[in-house]
Amino acid sequence: MKIAISAAETSGDLVASSLVSALKLYRPDCEIEGLAGDKMAAAGCKRLWHTDQLNVMGLSEVLKKLPTILRLRRSIIQYFSSNRPDVFIGVDSPDFNFKIERKLKKNGVKTVHFVSPSVWAWRANRIHKIKKSADLMLCLFPFEVDFYRTHQQKAIFVGHPLAEKLKPRKKHTPNKQVLLMPGSREAEIKTLLPELLSAAKLMHKKDPEIQFSLSLANEHLKDWVEDKIQGLDIILSSDDSHEKIKNSDLVIVASGTATLEVALLAVPMVVVYKLSKVSYQIVKPLLNTKNISLPNKILGKDIVPELLQNDVNAQNIFEKAMKLIESDNTRLVKELEKIHGLLNQKASVKSAEAIIEFLNG
Structure with missing residues (x-):
């Protein structure tokens, strides 16, 4: 053959x-x-x-x-x-x-x-x-x-091959760790990061015990990101997202494959996505789905909160994130665990x- x-x-x-x-x-x-x-x-x-x-x-x-x-x-x-x-x-x-x-x-x-x-x-x-x-x-x-x-x-x-590598975490102890994942492409990182950082400031003001990490897919924009988070208590790293996700109470993540990685580990998340105004006007007529995140699309219902385009702002991210941090997420985690079963x-x-x-x- x-x-x-x-x-x-x-x-x-x-x-x-x-x-x-x-x-x-x-x-x-x-x-x-x-x-x-x-x-x-x-x-x-x-x-x-x-x-x-x-x-x-x-x-x-x-x-x-x-x-x-x-x-x-x-x-x-x-x-x-x-x-x-x-x-x-x-x-x-x-x-x-x-x-x-x-x-x-x-x-x-x-x-x-x-x-x-x-x-x-x-x-x-x-x-x-x-x-x-x-x-x-x-x-x-x-x-x-x-x-x-x-x-x-x-x-x-x-x-999905990823389901053979990643599985739902067990016995997580709440620790008020929040992970920021602003995407892998330059355009999305530069668009989303300012809003994520502003949201992190609001969250820290509401609850000073919350600790933040930021995981980059690669080191391509590391210097630019380091410059942006100067003065903020945020631990920056790259190429270690799976460990970081596992150890977090919540992940604020750009829509894409990363949302699937978070879902396979069964960690609560807020999904965000924003294009430039010009790009969105071009793409909008071609969209034919209600959900932007893979977890919601796979399960066929709204399980994780999504923010798209004009709704992606610091106040909205802050509100969605704090709601999850202050809630019992047992039901949400059980729904996310189903995804691993479906894809493995x-x-x-x-x-x-x-x-x-x-x-x-």
Whole structure:
């Protein structure tokens, strides 16, 4: 069995490495090759191109590297058109991988996409591109399958790899620790942090025993953040969010994957998200979901408080946060614990089974 695979980012390399291991376990004789990072190579994937060639952040960097990116994509299409695999698996990075899938599918190659783009949240019209690209979609969330079924796209829920790493904490002793998580991208950090810091001041004024930490996804903006929190009693760190979340009474977090990490650890949270006025006016007509946070979307009800756009201000954050700090959150925690149960499906193994069954079908 010949399997082609493409993971265009570091996060994709991590998810795909577990999938490569699971495929090798089920079919030790299979050959897996393609665009891979170090973790995929260590798991047994033959690397024809390195993920580092594409691992870029920020619009200006993407534009600078665009000719290289397009050249690489053409090379992948040409190679797998000549050396036809039994299946091509695109891992996340839809803007990069869908084009490859579409071309190969036209040439009669079976195609699978692992990690659905957020079509359920915005730009639902992307479904037309997806149907032309992927024979099978492997979904991390159960509600995604419902969306695909309504559009007659074959999709399977496999669970989320994060649920295998993170599980609800046990026997937490309240400690009045509050964690601020302002996001991973420069624009969201610069937009959200001033409001989070103002809210922290209001909270400290109301209850001087509250202690604050701030966890950054990376050190990219550490100096800028350090400058902003000068004079405030806030412990700043980076790349240690899971430990920080576990030890907190409350997390005030930017909407995104971080909300799922907080939910899997079953910690109360306030979710915030704010775009620039121009960006929001562009995005608003394309939104097709009531909830902005993954915990509420997964559970299908309003469990954690959300603040979006104009509602993201210090006073509102302060009020939502203090309400949680001063409440018995037993019911909220029990609801969040359900998320771990829903998503802990041994995603890599289930994905490998689904791919092999799809090929044998």
